[in-house]
Amino acid sequence: MTNINPLIQPFQIQVSEEALQDLKTRLVRTRWTELPETGWERGAPQSYIRDLADYWQHRYDWRAQEEALNKLPQYTTVIDGQQIHFIHVQSLEAEATPLLLLHGWPGSFVEFLDTIDELTNPQAHGREGAQAFHLVIPSLPGFGFSAPLAESGWTPGRMAEAMVQLMDRLGYERYGVQGGDTGAFVASEMGRLAPERIIGIHLNAMFTFPSGEEGELDALSEEEQARLARMETFNDGYLQIQSKSPHTLAFGLGDSPVGQLAWIMEIFMKWTSPAETLPEEIIHLDRLLTNVSLYWFTGTAGSAAQVYYESAHDESAWLPKEKGTVPTGVLVSLSQDMSVRALAEKDHAIVHWSECPVGGHFYAMEQPQRYAEEVRTFFGNV
Helix, strand or coil: CCCCCCCCEEECCCCHHHHHHHHHHHHHHCCCCCCCCCCCEEEECCCHHHHHHHHHHCCHHHHHHHHCCCCCEEEEEECCCHHHHEEEEECCCCCEEEEECCCCCCCCCHHHHHHHHHHCCCHHHHHHHHHCCCCCEEECCCHHHHHHHCCCCCHHHHHHHHHHHHHHHHCCCEEEEEEECCCHHHHHHHHHCCCCCCEEEEEEECCCCCCCCCCCCCCCCCHHHHHHHHHCCCCCHHHHHHHCHHHHHHHHHHHHHHHHHHHHHCCCCCCCCCCCCCCHCCHHHHHHHHHHHHHHHHCHHHHHHHHHHHHHHHHHHHCCCCCCCCCCEEEEEEECCCCCCHHCCCCEEEEEEECCCCCCCHHHCCCCCHHHHHHHHHHHHH
């Protein structure tokens, strides 16, 4: 640890044998609904989910994954009444840059596992030691082991306040932040809360919204127009439910592992790239199931969905804000993201913009080496 703080406690993952057997029993007793066999246009096909459930039950080894995760230094602390779980991997390089990595939904800290050694130990990967990072990888409030939520009201802004406090508690006076999806919103809010502390913000899977100003879209390229059109046409069923009825959703996903499995895997199918490729052909199936298992064992389907409700009902989120001043870099997946630079520059101090034809929404999982290179390049420049 950077400093010894009595408010921070070591943590190890310890899923009980009873919980493991309960999962297997529920998988065996799944009541499969008869559905017409179609493609993915109506959601996850039953034959596909049956195969994954069978693998989860018979071949996936949670204990091996748990052992591997517990080799990483993990901790918990309580901030604003909420338990916060995080991984803290310090580089052996003395001049390493502290960097906070923030996940989104339906991800977790698992998103970054394949990037940890790339970023903390660059010399092992043919890079200079000066490109090293000390990594802090939290579970956002309501996700994974940062649960259960002690109360409602955990908006991205409040999460940002907690993350600033976490870095302060770890003794990091100056640091970078990288975030995708919900993590991109939290990272941006951190830049407004503590611009003097943050050396740079790197974002992926971020959203940019038109302000409604006359003529602001006139100069956009055909590709940028297509990205905005994608925002109007993509399947936002998950968003509508999680932003309006997260509690009702929780009853089903918290009781049925197959329900939880299908809910997450449909999103990975739709948001990974190439679009017609099954997610397990892009990300190892064990890694995908470790992410699903974390949601299941921690019972956080409902609490993780709360951020959608909080964001949709947070009036302050839609009020005009001053443009951010922290140097900001953006990685855009050309196949998945909806970010437009001209719109991003209205809210952020954009100094780096990278459009990538390879990789999708879960960039750190799909393209860990490219992701690490993007992060190194951006923070090397700022």
